Amino acid sequence: MLIDAYKKMFLIRTTEEQIASFYLKNNIESLVHLCIGQEAVAVGICDSLQKNDRVIGNHRSHGHYLAKGGDLKKMICELLGKEYGSSHGNGGSMHLIDSSVNFIGSTPILSSAVPIACGSAFEQKYHNKDSLTVVFLGDGAFEEGGVFESLNLASLFKLPILFVLENNLRSINTRLWERRSSDHDTQKIVNGFGVKYIKADGNDYEDVLLKVKEIITDIREGVPALIECVTYRHMAHSGPFFEEETREEDVLESRKEKDSLLKMRREILSSGFSEKSISDMEEDLIKNVNESILFAQNSPFPNNEGKQTNIHV
Amino acid sequence: MKVNKQIFMSNRIITYTESIREATDQIMSEDKDVVVMGLEVSYKNGADGTTAGLKEKYKDRIIETPQSENAVTGMAVGAALTGMRPIVHHGRVEFAMFAADQIFTQASKWNYMFGGGHPVPIVFRINIGRGWGQGPQHSQSFYSLFGSTTGIKVVIPSTPLMAKGLLMSAIDDDSPVVILEPKWLFSLKQNVPTEPYKVELDKAVVNKEGSEVTIVAYGDGLIAAHESLKLIGNSVNVELIDLVSINPIDYKTVIKSVEKTGRIITVDTTNGAFSVGSDIIANIAKTESINLKEKPVLLSCPNTPVPTSTALTENYYPTKVDIANATLSLMGKQNIKDELTFEDLNMPPNLTL
Numbered sequence: 001m002l003i004d005a006y007k008k009m010f011l012i013r014t015t016e017e018q019i020a021s022f023y024l025k026n027n028i029e030s031l032v033h034l035c036i037g038q039e040a041v042a043v044g045i046c047d048s049l050q051k052n053d054r055v056i057g058n059h060r061s062h063g064h065y066l067a068k069g070g071d072l073k074k075m076i077c078e079l080l081g082k083e084y085g086s087s088h089g090n091g092g093s094m095h096l097i098d099s100s101v102n103f104i105g106s107t108p109i110l111s112s113a114v115p116i117a118c119g120s121a122f123e124q125k126y127h128n129k130d131s132l133t134v135v136f137l138g139d140g141a142f143e144e145g146g147v148f149e150s151l152n153l154a155s156l157f158k159l160p161i162l163f164v165l166e167n168n169l170r171s172i173n174t175r176l177w178e179r180r181s182s183d184h185d186t187q188k189i190v191n192g193f194g195v196k197y198i199k200a201d202g203n204d205y206e207d208v209l210l211k212v213k214e215i216i217t218d219i220r221e222g223v224p225a226l227i228e229c230v231t232y233r234h235m236a237h238s239g240p241f242f243e244e245e246t247r248e249e250d251v252l253e254s255r256k257e258k259d260s261l262l263k264m265r266r267e268i269l270s271s272g273f274s275e276k277s278i279s280d281m282e283e284d285l286i287k288n289v290n291e292s293i294l295f296a297q298n299s300p301f302p303n304n305e306g307k308q309t310n311i312h313v
Numbered sequence: 314m315k316v317n318k319q320i321f322m323s324n325r326i327i328t329y330t331e332s333i334r335e336a337t338d339q340i341m342s343e344d345k346d347v348v349v350m351g352l353e354v355s356y357k358n359g360a361d362g363t364t365a366g367l368k369e370k371y372k373d374r375i376i377e378t379p380q381s382e383n384a385v386t387g388m389a390v391g392a393a394l395t396g397m398r399p400i401v402h403h404g405r406v407e408f409a410m411f412a413a414d415q416i417f418t419q420a421s422k423w424n425y426m427f428g429g430g431h432p433v434p435i436v437f438r439i440n441i442g443r444g445w446g447q448g449p450q451h452s453q454s455f456y457s458l459f460g461s462t463t464g465i466k467v468v469i470p471s472t473p474l475m476a477k478g479l480l481m482s483a484i485d486d487d488s489p490v491v492i493l494e495p496k497w498l499f500s501l502k503q504n505v506p507t508e509p510y511k512v513e514l515d516k517a518v519v520n521k522e523g524s525e526v527t528i529v530a531y532g533d534g535l536i537a538a539h540e541s542l543k544l545i546g547n548s549v550n551v552e553l554i555d556l557v558s559i560n561p562i563d564y565k566t567v568i569k570s571v572e573k574t575g576r577i578i579t580v581d582t583t584n585g586a587f588s589v590g591s592d593i594i595a596n597i598a599k600t601e602s603i604n605l606k607e608k609p610v611l612l613s614c615p616n617t618p619v620p621t622s623t624a625l626t627e628n629y630y631p632t633k634v635d636i637a638n639a640t641l642s643l644m645g646k647q648n649i650k651d652e653l654t655f656e657d658l659n660m661p662p663n664l665t666l
Contacts, residue, residue: 088428095426115384119391149384310429313487
């Protein structure tokens with residue numbers, strides 16, 4: 001149901017908006033990479049998965065984590081460095097994990113997660129599991145050699161893996177045209193390794209869902225694929241700030257027009273839901289997030305008496 | 314299982330590489346989640362013979378990989394954190410550097426950064442160090458990189474006996490373990506038990522007890538030090554320690570020895586800057602219970618790239634004569650004359666230990 005997807009996407013957005021305002025109010029300077037604007041990709045992909053499918057993320061993975069069903073309170077506690085956090089305060093925003101829903105980790109060094117995801121898919125194939133692995137990477141990561149090596153591995157070993165290329169047109173601040181020649185062709189690169197390529201509108205939940213559904217059965221059979229989702233990142237690369245400078249096609253007007261949440265909200269309204277029922281639902285989600293932030297604020301910090309733990313198993 | 318007397322009573326002599334091959338075989342027959350990945354590991358003399366014949370026996374578990382050290386290592390890391398126990402082989406440490414992110418930043422930090430409970434049981438077998446004609450880009454050592462990176466365990470087998478026992482321990486460990494295998498030692502021979510056994514990963518081994526000078530060495534330096542004992546004879550009562558692990562360093566064993574002898578020589582077969590010896594001497598210097606009788610001695614290579622020509626490498630690595638003379642000098646004894654042959658200086662030790 002569209003309304004369920006909207007709920008998930010709204011949860012991701014409001015979580016990040018409340019976190020951003022909380023950080024600003026409290027002068028928190030800890031790193032946070034927000035995905036506001038990109039929610040349709042996370043939810044569209046995760047809605048097409050089984051629970052035993054695995055997801056691995058990157059530096060911008062609050063959305064991926066929540067879309068896979070990761071625990072909200074644990075995520076916010078992790079952001080605030082608390083013991084109850086998903087990584088007990090050792091990871092922070094860039095190292096989220098919730099094994100109970102098979103969100104098996106996120107790691108922020110561009111492209112590092114991609115070969116690791118191949119390893120997870122290798123394990124699934126080795127043990128004849130019916131599950132697959134999804135890895136999220138950005139357009140910046142798609143310029144790292146490890147990704148090309150991984151495409152080759154996925155194809156060579158027939159791994160059940162879906163590479164999700166979230167192309168938000170910018171790596172930190174740099175634009176695509178600054179980083180790639182005009183002859184660059186992502187599809188040819190991907191196909192050249194023997195990996196299926198499919199493109200979706202990353203600002204459109206239904207398009208992402210539909211495109212993934214076309215290929216997901218094949219992926220489980222060991223036909224790896226990459227889906228490129230072109231989307232807009234509304235916020236700064238890092239930090240709780242809205243960003244407007246140096247934008248080209250993803251300017252404020254087009255973002256408003258193409259924003260996945262606004263678009264979906266309009267569709268839900270026209271399908272018969274009342275404005276009040278939608279805004280009540282939104283209010284509930286905002287309340288839930290703010291309660292989680294309060295919970296995290298009142299939660300204890302980790303205390304290991306200065307001793308570093310878990311360096312080795 | 315510790316190294317014990319029974320192990321040394323074995324009566325079958327094999328080489329360092331055969332010892333690694335045997336350990337791998339025995340591990341693989343025990344645990345189906347162990348796989349070996351690397352270049353040419355499925356070939357007859359692949360990985361210097363350390364995987365010879367295993368492809369026939371284990372088929373899909375000896376995995377030939379593309380020339381993509383970064384992604385192949387990452388794939389092994391991913392398989393390890395989802396329940397397998399991979400062994401990754403890198404034929405030269407310089408090639409492992411393509412996988413530096415996966416070793417130093419991913420595998421090593423995974424369990425810590427997720428707050429524990431997320432083990433990465435992986436073994437990185439990396440060929441390292443000197444070799445005739447290998448030069449600046451095929452015989453670097455990078456020991457300090459591996460020693461100073463948190464979250465990995467790093468061992469250097471100095472003998473065939475250690476090579477088998479350490480590999481068997483490494484694959485059973487739930488942390489990432491790097492085994493740096495000095496190719497200089499590959500033809501060493503020794504009595505190695507046919508049955509499986511383990512050697513502790515984080516314990517230095519006192520190879521010879523003594524009271525006057527402590528020599529701390531590892532890998533090919535340990536073998537040079539071992540050979541120097543014959544030159545020193547009864548002149549000095551040397552305690553020789555095989556460091557075994559450089560991450561962590563077993564300071565308990567080193568300190569206990571230097572408390573007794575009051576004299577220390579460290580041997581690095583790489584350049585001295587940020588070396589294992591520097592770390593040991595710094596720690597000895599700040600240990601309250603130690604009163605050094607003489608200044609510590611750090612034997613190492615010069616801070617230059619590794620040369621290629623034998624005419625240059627002859628002056629690059631500390632020799633058994635250098636170690637013997639450093640030891641004799643510490644005790645105020647007369648040095649011996651350098652009578653090293655071309656074979657001594659340039660050929661890997663063809664010893665039976």
